Amino acid sequence: MYSIPFEHGLILAASLFALGLIGVLTRRNVVFVLMSLEIMLNACGLAFVVVSARWQHADGQIMFLMILTLAAAEVAVGLGLIIQMFRRFKTVDLNVLSQMKG
């Protein structure tokens, strides 16, 4: 049996999360933003699985399953919204969605 310093797994998850965050804040194409969100969700799932491996039980994997389900539903709805947005505004620029200002 081998052992991995699972702290490194968590570091990987944190880094992926931060990278996904950079993508959300930077990109103007709404599809890219959605992709960056997926990266972040994936990073969270990674963290869960790593921790469950540390304690050697399956709860983390089940949480990962839930996250996966959530991501799937969210992507479906999100892409539907993107389609609507494209039909309305004829562009995928995120900045056109700015009518709710004070």
Add this chain to the structure above:
Amino acid sequence: MLDLIWLLPGFPLAGFLILALTGGRLPKNIVAIVGAGSVGLAFLVAVLASIEVLNSSDGHLSRTLWTWMAAGDFQADFSFYLDGLTVVMILVISGVGFLIHLYSTGFMIEDPSYSRFFAYMNLFVASMLILVLADNLVLLYLGWEGVGLCSYLLIGFWYENPANGYAARKAFVVTRVGDTSMAIGLFLLFSQLGTLNIQDLMVNAEQQWQVGSGVAVAAALLLLGGAVGKSAQLPLQTWLPDAMAGPTPISALIHAATMVTAGVYLIARTHILFELAPDVQALVAWVGLITLLMAGFTALTQHDIKRILAYSTISQIGYMFLGLGVGAWSASIFHLMTHAFFKALLFLAAGTVILSLHHEHNIFKMGGMRKHLPFAFWSFIIGSAALTALPFTSGYFSKDEILLAALESGGSGTILWLGGVIGAFFTAVYSFRLVFVVFFGECHHPAKEKTGFSMAAPLVILAILALVGGFIHIPVDAVFAHGEAVHEEHHVSILVHGLMIAVPIIGVIVSYLFFYSKTFSADKLAGSGIGASLHKFWFNHWGMDRLYDTLFVIPYMFLARINRKDLIDQFFGLIVWASRVSSSLAVKTQTGQIRWYAASVVAGVIVLLAIGALL
């Protein structure tokens, strides 16, 4: 009977309520019956009550109606106290009041606000009765304020003319200064002596305060401030001449017979306080003397018939104050009563003249009214005789009483006496000036007398009282028995008596020479040089109105104009401004940009994690 004493102010108050609540919808004769009748019934109650009081064992009675306020150590009841002084006052108020109400039913018959007039008059009589019946100073203050209010309402009765409203406001504001002084005096009295019941106050004050102690001087001075306001003495006398803007019956009732005597009544009631502060009492006498002389000189120059009588009132009340100041309490009250008779007579007669000449007020536009207005003429003759204190009129007895007491009080009493005699001389000159100019000479403005029964009867009754009222012995001896030499024989020489009889007669003769036979010309005296400037100075009442204007009105208006933007309000505007600014700042965070919102979420997370890590 005394259980029904509440009816005494109750009848006029009921009259007021009926007339106020029906708001002018009643026919005029019903209004007249309610208005005058209520005061007439009050007079009956007053007579019955007076008989009972005078027959009682120790000469005074009291009745508590209900407890008005009680808080901690302080209690003020709605209770009435009747002694000899009260008897005089209620009989004068309700009696003369009734006669004036009767006169007004005829005088005001053509006025559209007939009902409102009688409503206010009844309220006034009710307040004045409460004032004199009051057993404690708080209830007295209630009556005091009530008469002040009614005075305002009635001076500005013909409110469509803004000048009347101005006169009413002036009266109210000037008397308010006095009222404030009196209120502070009440606070002082309560804090020092623990009670505001008048009789208890007198007892406590005697026991606890030294003669001439600071607190006694302060209390007496403050009460004096209230009295000079209401009684139109120096320095608060500027409102009374302008108050003549109101209808003549109220000038008779309020500004001659009753309200302006409230100050005299107050000082007489609290006379023990003034005896405890001899300096203030001396001040009362000097205030009376100076006011008397100032008003006398001014009356010489006036040409409005009512203003002459107004200055005459100020002058006569100056005599009353003079009497109070030398300790002649009952003499002053006596003069109060006789003054009520002849001054009311003079005002009502003047009302007849004014009405007959279609509201003409300038005496130099009248003349020769003797033939046309006999009632008014004889009323004026009798009234002026009493005013001048010609021998054996009522005014003679009362004024001489005061002057003799002044002379006998020693020290500066001689100066006071001399001033009073000079004042009497000028009183004779100006009152007979009025008579000669109006009733003798050429007739510029023919008129027909419009005197019905309701106007004639009061004139007759008042004329009789003005003549014989001097023989009435007022029952105030018991009230002032404390330390006053009452009716002791005056040990003065025949010369003094003779002088006091002669001076008014000389005055009449001087007036005759100037204004009837025109042997000397008043116009030439007043025409040029010193005469002209004196005339102008006295005509403007020694410049008092201008003085107050410069001292108070102009600076106040200046400050008000500076503060037009209302600095205090600006401060609250600051709060509004601050909330608007912060709101607009907060609005700027709502850009509508999605990435901005995402960034703010991230920033929030960072902050929270930082706090979490620190904690």
Add this chain to the structure above:
Amino acid sequence: MIVLFYLAAAIALISTIAVLFQRNIVHGLIYLILSLLSVAVVFYTFGAPFAAMLEAIVYAGAIMVLFLFVIMMLNLGLRSREQENSWLSNGIWIAPVIMSGILLIQLLNVIRGQSQDAVIVEVGVREVGLMLFGPYVLAVEIASILLLAGLIGAYHLAKK
């Protein structure tokens, strides 16, 4: 195995960074799939083969394919490439990098000090299945309702 872990971790990081800089959407998606697959390998090295399979099948398979379908439906064309070039100027990277950097530092700060080595025991399908239909059966039901909601929502939103 340990080497496999580090290798897969490196590939995941590099490909994720590559996703960020892509101008072409489809290329970005491909890099993302690569990233996801390497994360699946990481799962496997940590003794969670079921999770690895799920990652590969569902995430890299279904979700990314969904993305691709929509992108092709949108039919953005070459125009989008120029757009992306213009939008991704140099200046806009600064603030996000700083903020994410701070966040990363905070997260690492929290993670620090947990350096026990984890002995990897394979937690297979059997354990997961037992847990899933044991204590977590309610979660399964709710997840299915969530998927139903997502389905209906997506259908409605994408309608003409």
